[in-house]
Amino acid sequence: MERQEIAQRVKQVIGRVLKTDPAALGDEDNFIFDLGADSMQSVQLVAAFEEEFDIEMAEDKALQVQTVSGAVDFIAGCLR
């Protein structure tokens, strides 16, 4: 899967979970500081990414990812 497609789907997931406009998301937006994700939403994001991409993510490492582009890189790594 191309990185661009991953990024597009990641933003869709983020928009759905955090109830925000995917088009307004910046690549370097921080889930907590910029998007206001709380701890519950962070866990929900990981679950939603797993479902969207049909992958399993190590939760402790996944929760350390802080930005949109960091999530894209992490998921790309899982898909390899």
Added chain:
Amino acid sequence: MPDSSAPAKKHNLDRIFYPKSVAVVGTTSVAGTVPYDIFANIVRDKFQGPVYPVSPGTRVIDCFKTYKYVKDIPDPVDLAVVVFPASVCHLAMEQCGESGIKAAIVISAGFREVGEEGLKREERLKAIADKYGMSFLGPNCLGVINTDPDVRLDASFARKMPIEGQIAFLSQSGALCTAVLDFARAKQIGFSKFVSFGNKADVSEIDLLNYLKDDPKTAVILMYLEEVRDGPALMAAAQEVIRKSGKPILLIKSGRTRPGAAAAASHTGSLAGSDEVCDAALRQAGIVRCHSIQEMFDTAIAMAYQPLPKGNRVAIVTNAGGPGVMATDAAIEDGLVLAKFSDETTAKFKRFLPATANIKNPVDVIGDARADRYQVALGAAMADPGADGALVIVTPQSMTDLEAIADAVSQQAHRGAGKPVYASFMGEADAARGIEILQARHIPHYAQPESMCRSFAAAYRFRAASQAEHVAPATFNDVDPAKARAILAAAARAGRDHLPQADAERVLAAYGLPLLGSRVATSAETAAAAAAEFGYPVVMKVVSDDIVHKVDVGGVVLDVDGDKAARAAYASIMSQVAARCPDARIDGVLIQPMIRGAEEVILGLKRDASFGPVVMFGLGGTFVEILRDVSFGIAPVPGDRAGAMVRETRAYPKLTGARGEKPRDLAGVEVCIQRLSQLGVDCPEIKELDVNPLLVLAEGEGCFVADARIML
């Protein structure tokens, strides 16, 4: 130990305690979470200024418009309360700095307390704060409460804001704060400032002490500490507060166990555990150390609510004989004395109290006493020039009008002409009616007479100590630091971890400590010759780097009186030591003049991780570690402290001539303590030092170092 000489960062703590506006950075709309509850507390407790919630995921919280970033707030912000998770606190702090905010409270946990990664995060916050000239409290804290009606700031996640009072509470532990608030509320104890300072990455307890010194709303400062990072700075700040403002500082320092003391290489190292040193340092600084929350508040209300006692003479007024005796016992044990009433006072008691009343101290107004008897007895006792304060005891009989008695006690207390009144309404269920009145009117109340007496004694001791003359540490100009350092450096170059006695004595001699003189012999014949030269009797001791406690291995012979005895002693020492320590290298036998009739004391020096060089004094000799009759002074030891160190030991009466013994040359001992103190300050290479024994002759005849050991 931190470098106290580094310039301290200037903090403007008014921005933390008296902000004109507050932003809660990283708050949420979910009640019951720390970020929300802090915002809600600020609003609920009626902060006297605008509050700005910063919450990137929410548009409105409790009718307050939120801001995505702190930089979006259109108005100036004095204080940012940062409640984001630790991983993004630095982003928030950076924006606060860019926005010109000069003060912050970082509530979030996940810093130094969680290990290496957290420490890096904490250092990052500190670097950002320094870059923008910000001051911040925390991280990892409960927050700050200021009850001053001018600001009414409750920037914390405590359950309720305390009532206004004169007591400031500073705590390194956040969780303890909430327990203390609940404890205090039940007793109607109010606070001026309530501060949880957490990891003290930037603003420390020392900065807070300096601030509270000038805070007109604070009369007493309470502090809970888990670690002392800069002992000398803490002592200096406390002394400044106490001497300049007269405000008492009460401190609980937890972690009193003594790990590592067992591995010490000297008597001093073994006896000067970190808690003993901390105890001495706090006393030297004038800080009142408490060992429980109960004790701390017992003492605090005595000091905050009533004048400090000018003396230790107490009048006890009671309606119960037994508790009166219990109070008397406790008072005497705590160093108080029962006031002797004047004839005039006694006449008043006779006139107004029943014939069955006890009109001597403790004054027993008898079980059926009502408020009028307490009014008369307490009034007369307080007016007596021989009483420095009054302790009132009430037990609830069927006719005891508790509310009226509480009212009478508080009336007398408020016209007490500078004398304190404390009360103990014994019991719980019925007594509560009177106790509530006392608490509301700021009469210190104690459930037991014993805690009442202990608090009176603590308040008296604090006043006496703070009014005592302070004598600066002596500086001796006849010392030779270069010579001492050269000897120490040579030993270090040789890879030694300690100095042999002869070298240790040379170091002490360079600092003017009086030596007995000694010579090392390597044969029975030279031993006898050296002994004859000193004049008999002499003391002979093995010289070996491998033997710490010479007596234990048969390495010491006392009272050697004659050439033949000297040769025999030499042979005995060599054979016994060889048998008991076959691997020890023996450099010979040291011969010293034997002084009869001298008292043996110990002097020591140790470098403490928090407080630096510490001087020890105590009863010396072989059993020093068993008797543990020692006291400590933090170097540089002030002149008044040197004398106090001697007086604090149980051996003091023996040294002053108890039971027909000669008074000893304690002035000489005090000089030795101060010379050793100067050595400790000048020569940080010295890790531990024992002078054991220091032989103390009769008053005016001096004292002499008989044995010494220095560890590097």
